Amino acid sequence: MASAMLEFRTPGYNPYAVKYSPYYDSRIAVSAAANYGIVGNGRLFILGLGPAGIQLEKGYDTNDALYDLAWSEINENQLVVASGDGSVKLYDLVTSGDFPVMNFVEHKREAFSWSPSRPTSIKTFPVGTCTYSACFSPHNPNLISCVSSDSNIRIYDLRSPVSAKYHLTTVIPAHAPPVTPVGVLAALANGQTYAGAVPSEILTHDWNKYRDTVVAAAGVDRLVRTFDIRNPTGGPLSILMGHEYAVRRLAWSPHASDVLASASYDMTVRVWSDGSAAMPPAPSQPPVIQLGQQLGLMNRHAEFVTGVDWCLFGSGGWLASAGWDQRVLVFDAHTLLPPVL
Missing domain, CATH: 2.130.10.10 (YVTN repeat-like/Quinoprotein amine dehydrogenase)
Incomplete structure (x- = not known):
């Protein structure tokens, strides 16, 4: 089983979620937080899988911890992250700079779904x-x-x-x-x-x-x-x-x-x-x-395993996991x- 394991380390950051791209079997995103998410900043990792293993393609730093993320299903280069300050941030991988292209702030604490086509939430469910x-x-x-x-x-x-x-x-x-x-x-x-x-x-x-x-x-x-x-x-x-x-x-x-x-x-x-x-x-x-x-x-x-996700492509067995040990692992479930x- 060891031979099927790929590993990427996130020094200084403890991952909270990992998601495969719905468009590419070679791209993974990881949302993470410094100091286990108790206090400090966050980081979004965009990872690529290739012959050399897992490589960092792009990274984005945030002022607060990142607890979750989701890839867009209509744009292969966009994804959103949920921040500890209550904001939802939209990133576009093809734009220049290290900042989100949109920042939605309505939640008072950690947050979930949004639409990038408007500046406010579509619905609110108490x-x-x-x-x-x-x-x-x-x-x-x-x-x-x-x-x-x-x-x-x-x-x-x-x-x-x-x-x-x-x-x-x-x-x-x-x-x-x-x-x-x-x-x-x-x-x-x-x-x-x-x-x-x-x-x-x-x-x-x-x-x-x-x-x-x-x-x-x-x-x-x-x-x-x-x-x-x-x-x-x-x-x-x-x-x-x-x-x-x-x-x-x-x-x-x-x-x-x-x-x-x-x-x-x-x-x-x-x-x-x-x-x-x-x-x-x-x-x-x-x-x-x-x-x-x-x-x-x-x-x-x-350490605690906080994220797991399946690859949509291939033979039906590839999984990615992320944990507080500052590691992302990719392996074949078979x-x-x-x-x-």
Whole structure:
């Protein structure tokens, strides 16, 4: 596995997020912060993968920590970063200079999505609690989701009427017990039937790239859960167990409907199957919580792993990870899988 590992160091900066370009399999962006993001400035790294390994293509320094980033899906040279001062900064890689081409300031603290075509936010959704992750559905531009410290997954539908709920259409209590316990898998760590969990902060979530109603979420309680937004109170579809500390980032594979990767404070990246491919749901049967299978583990980081992302191209196995050990690693997930006997 060591021979498949590429590495880039970010001296003086602790990465918080890593994202492959949706246009090039050889370009990666990393947002990072000095002093673990507690105090100090930030830096955006644009990295290129080539015969010589991972090389720095461009770097941008900021006055505050950078906690997240996203590539544009309409311009191959643009990306946005979320800053600790509440701003969202838009960078263009082909422009001269070291400064963002636009700077949006509306949030009071760390921030998420924007449109570069206007100077103010398109919509504002009051959540009422600390929000750690927000994203659009890859299947429907009208659906926006977020997860937060109150243990809920929220779905906003822009097609719904503006009301007191600000387009909020679905709330999934991630740690609630399933409504129908019949057939629930009874093989969690202590062998007891799953009956929910103590509500805790959800730090990350992601939409399945193939199943348009399936969302995965994870956080402080170390478990990864998948849900069907059509049944918000029915409990999880599957539970993925194995991480020893909080899960900081999730990413569904763009190559397989049942595979996802997770990054954790236990210093590992894990690749999972949620069990859906092996056991498709039967409409006439009561819902069953599947126990997902860990397919592989990468433990080459020496600090919290805060970012993980899949490459959209190639054979379907390349992953990039970033952690507080000031390292970005690129590896083939196939090398994590156990040998076929």
